[in-house]
Amino acid sequence: YTSRSSVIIVGAGVSGENRHRNNSLLSLLLRIAAAKVLAENGVKDLMILEASDRIGGRIRKENFGGLSVELGAGWIAGVGGRESNPVWELASKLGLRTCFSDYSNARFNIYDRSGEIFPSGIAADSYKKAVDSAIQNLRNQELGEPPSSPSIPKTPIELAIDFILHDFEMAEVEPISTFVDLGEREFLVADERGYEYLLYKMAEDFLHTWEGKILDSRLQLNKVVRELHHSNSGVTVVTEDGCIYEADYLILSVSIGVLQSDLIAFNPPLPRWKSEAIEKLDLIVYTKIFLKFPYKFWPSGPEKEFFIYAHDRRGYYTFWQNMENAYPDSNILVVTLTNEESKRVEAQSDTETLKEAMEVLRDMFGPDIPNAIDILVPRWWNNRLQRGSYSNYPIVSNNLQLLQNIKAPVDRIFFTGEHTSERFNGYVHGAYLAGIDTSKSLLEEMNREIKERKSESQSL
Numbered sequence: 001y002t003s004r005s006s007v008i009i010v011g012a013g014v015s016g017e018n019r020h021r022n023n024s025l026l027s028l029l030l031r032i033a034a035a036k037v038l039a040e041n042g043v044k045d046l047m048i049l050e051a052s053d054r055i056g057g058r059i060r061k062e063n064f065g066g067l068s069v070e071l072g073a074g075w076i077a078g079v080g081g082r083e084s085n086p087v088w089e090l091a092s093k094l095g096l097r098t099c100f101s102d103y104s105n106a107r108f109n110i111y112d113r114s115g116e117i118f119p120s121g122i123a124a125d126s127y128k129k130a131v132d133s134a135i136q137n138l139r140n141q142e143l144g145e146p147p148s149s150p151s152i153p154k155t156p157i158e159l160a161i162d163f164i165l166h167d168f169e170m171a172e173v174e175p176i177s178t179f180v181d182l183g184e185r186e187f188l189v190a191d192e193r194g195y196e197y198l199l200y201k202m203a204e205d206f207l208h209t210w211e212g213k214i215l216d217s218r219l220q221l222n223k224v225v226r227e228l229h230h231s232n233s234g235v236t237v238v239t240e241d242g243c244i245y246e247a248d249y250l251i252l253s254v255s256i257g258v259l260q261s262d263l264i265a266f267n268p269p270l271p272r273w274k275s276e277a278i279e280k281l282d283l284i285v286y287t288k289i290f291l292k293f294p295y296k297f298w299p300s301g302p303e304k305e306f307f308i309y310a311h312d313r314r315g316y317y318t319f320w321q322n323m324e325n326a327y328p329d330s331n332i333l334v335v336t337l338t339n340e341e342s343k344r345v346e347a348q349s350d351t352e353t354l355k356e357a358m359e360v361l362r363d364m365f366g367p368d369i370p371n372a373i374d375i376l377v378p379r380w381w382n383n384r385l386q387r388g389s390y391s392n393y394p395i396v397s398n399n400l401q402l403l404q405n406i407k408a409p410v411d412r413i414f415f416t417g418e419h420t421s422e423r424f425n426g427y428v429h430g431a432y433l434a435g436i437d438t439s440k441s442l443l444e445e446m447n448r449e450i451k452e453r454k455s456e457s458q459s460l
């Protein structure tokens with residue numbers, strides 16, 4: 001099977017959707033492609049190749065404990081600021097159900113291993129100390145100096161706060177554009193249709209759909225791209241099932257984890273400046289484990305939504321959330337693990353993980369609490385189509401150069417995805433805006449080429 005298009009988009013996550021605020025950019029692309037068709041007399045169109053059997057990528061819901069829970073992106077972060085968050089606009093327009101989340105309460109619900117809550121004064125002091133030293137360490141890091149040793153967290157509460165600060169609330173230490181530019185509020189998506197409802201509604205604008213399903217031959221699911229042959233005149237894609245797709249241009253929206261893996265072979269190999277930039281980017285693994293209980297045994301109320309477990313191992317089942325604010329009487333708890341702990345848990349059985357989580361909960365709430373009746377452990381790290389949860393730029397002074405290299409096209413391959421977003425990498429709105437940005441650059445390139453051809457043919 002061989003197909004020919006003007007543009008191939010690999011990956012159908014948010015950035016692969018390539019939408020313009022008011023005007024579907026894909027349809028804009030199609031129109032441009034159509035103009036190109038007229039100009040060149042070729043029959044060319046657009047093709048989206050997605051490796052999995054669904055669209056959405058890292059936006060993914062699953063039914064669990066009678067609810068629809070979000071395994072990937074769960075919050076619309078950055079709301080209420082001077083600049084509007086396009087994902088929030090879209091969610092508001094489409095009536096997506098959301099709940100306001102206030103993480104800041106978490107620091108006042110820190111449990112030790114005997115189930116005592118640390119007094120708020122101690123928690124606040126430890127928190128302030130940790131923020132101050134993190135700021136100091138950040139400065140040291142920028143100056144290339146080692147971290148100041150007295151500030152290295154050692155006690156369970158210090159380790160817990162260090163984990164919250166660095167794995168959740170980095171905003172208090174380092175200004176993050178999402179919160180500075182878009183606002184500090186965050187909303188949990190709590191909609192039975194899932195976060196992905198936004199994507200399906202977006203897709204409806206330019207792909208044929210029927211009864212909530214996309215039935216359009218321009219979206220090809222289960223097409224794992226394994227080879228990309230590129231030159232300055234076009235791109236040829238080979239998928240795992242042996243199909244070949246040819247195009248003038250290609251937009252590659254796979255995650256940085258996939259780029260760092262060997263899933264896709266580039267021929268010729270990517271230039272050194274590109275592959276080095278890809279290697280330099282850090283990958284965060286972020287895992288939300290869902291636990292369903294027969295009844296509620298934890299304190300509830302808006303100020304109790306989040307709670308912390310202080311253990312002598314950093315990141316060991318530290319950050320907890322109850323789903324009561326979003327779904328009263330759901331009897332679901334969510335615990336978040338990151339990086340090494342995520343990888344460790346991914347490698348073991350869910351029964352083992354359930355046992356560990358129950359021991360932690362019994363430390364906090366006593367021996368008489370009921371066992372969880374169900375558990376859900378997403379595996380983002382071991383998913384070869386993701387290899388992690390989101391990108392993280394190292395704190396170095398030449399970050400802008402790194403970003404430019406991550407974004408820069410190679411031949412006719414245009415790179416997009418959350419990791420190419422200058423201000424909002426790691427977020428849904430980052431992926432969304434990156435998709436728009438990349439499409440614009442591609443359109444400019446296509447227009448430039450059309451003009452060049454026109455002037456060539458006129459001069460003949």
Ligand code: FAD
Pocket residue numbers: 010011012013014015016049050051052055056057058059071072073074075076077223224225226253254255258263264286287288380384385386388389390416417418419425426427428429430431
């Ligand atoms: P993806 O969604 O990863 O899309 C890439 C697509 O490419 C995927 O569909 C994949 O299947 C496909 N693909 C991969 N390899 C191939 C191949 N070889 N051939 C063909 N197709 C391929 N963001 C927030 O804003 N708020 C949050 O609360 C939040 N929480 C998160 C929690 C978790 C656990 C995770 C994992 C992410 C979270 N994020 C959050 C980040 C957010 O989900 C991502 O930034 C965003 O969804 C990335 O979109 P993307 O289009 O760049 O990539």
